[in-house]
Amino acid sequence: MPNNLSIRAYTSQIRSHFHEFHQLVLPLHGAIDIKVGDYTGKVSFGDCVIIKAGQQHDFRADDAARFIVVDMENFPDNITGSSIAKFSINPPLLAYIQFIDKQLAHQVNKQLESTAFALFYQLLAQQSCNERIDPRIAEVIHFIKQDVSVLFSIEQLAKIACLSTSQYKNLFKQNINMTTHKYITQLRMEKASALLAHTDLPIRIVAEQVGYQDLSAFSRRFSNYFGQSPKAFSY
Structure with missing residues (x-):
């Protein structure tokens, strides 16, 4: 499961769980209401929410909403050291997740998906998410x-x-x-x-x-x- 990119939808019914791997959720269409760690709020297009391994999280979303979900064995240092659960992603990563959406919906290609994950990881490592900004x-x-x-x-x-x-x-x-x-x-x-x-x-x-x-x-x-x-x- 870790180191995997996927497109997912959720339901309007509140769900709660945890998993033994790290996860990121990046909205493509719509938003998700989530409680994770000290954060409770809405995560929408242009945002990313950090869910660390073993961290309980409660969530719900409109049925029509779609998300890029990234299951990860390890986070880059900027994410590992982050004190916040939600941050805004920069334009290159925002554009890249839209490409991932098109590619994953187009075909199954494990080699290409592995390469896509590697580039995602590199772009993720460039994000600014270490400070809690007002x-x-x-x-x-x-x-x-x-x-x-x-x-x-x-x-x-x-x-x-x-x-x-x-x-x-x-x-x-x-x-x-x-x-x-x-x-x-x-x-x-x-x-x-x-x-x-x-x-x-x-x-x-x-x-x-x-x-x-x-x-x-x-x-x-x-x-x-x-x-x-x-x-x-x-x-």
């Missing part, structure tokens, strides 16, 4: 990550968090250990470096896709961040 800040982060090219104002983000601007700025820094501006810059630079390294998009287009209409401003920011120009990085 739900209001988690909501802001989810909103920002939808499109890093958008020019967000502090007032906008504070409104999403249902906080005053000063409360928001303080709470964001307490949770993320940096300002909102620095965090957005980090996301933009990481995306820009990936686009430059893995696509043939012109630097001007890359700049626009990460929120810079001024190419010179983008080049300066990129050079300060990585210590080399966008042109040098793309070769």
Whole structure:
């Protein structure tokens, strides 16, 4: 059973059990209500819930909901050391579980499934799930990550968090250990470096896709961040 990817559905009747292997549940369609460890709540598309071996969990979901369920013998270190049960997955892993959904529904191919699990494990090891983030800040982060090219104002983000601007700025820094501006810059630079390294998009287009209409401003920011120009990085 361990080290296995599958597509599963659950019922609206509450069920409760435990198993001798680790498990992750990642919603594809719909959501699951679950109680595991200290967490009680809803897990929906874009989330992942961690169920450690031997951990009792109670759950229910709409009959039409579908989930990628991953049974695992061992977790990567970031999951093993996590103090939280639920976290948001990053866009590459989100896209990958959608591919897994299509592949598993298409054919049975044990060799391909083994390879798919190995790549899933690698992507899982890159997830940030070690900190317990205030739900209001988690909501802001989810909103920002939808499109890093958008020019967000502090007032906008504070409104999403249902906080005053000063409360928001303080709470964001307490949770993320940096300002909102620095965090957005980090996301933009990481995306820009990936686009430059893995696509043939012109630097001007890359700049626009990460929120810079001024190419010179983008080049300066990129050079300060990585210590080399966008042109040098793309070769």
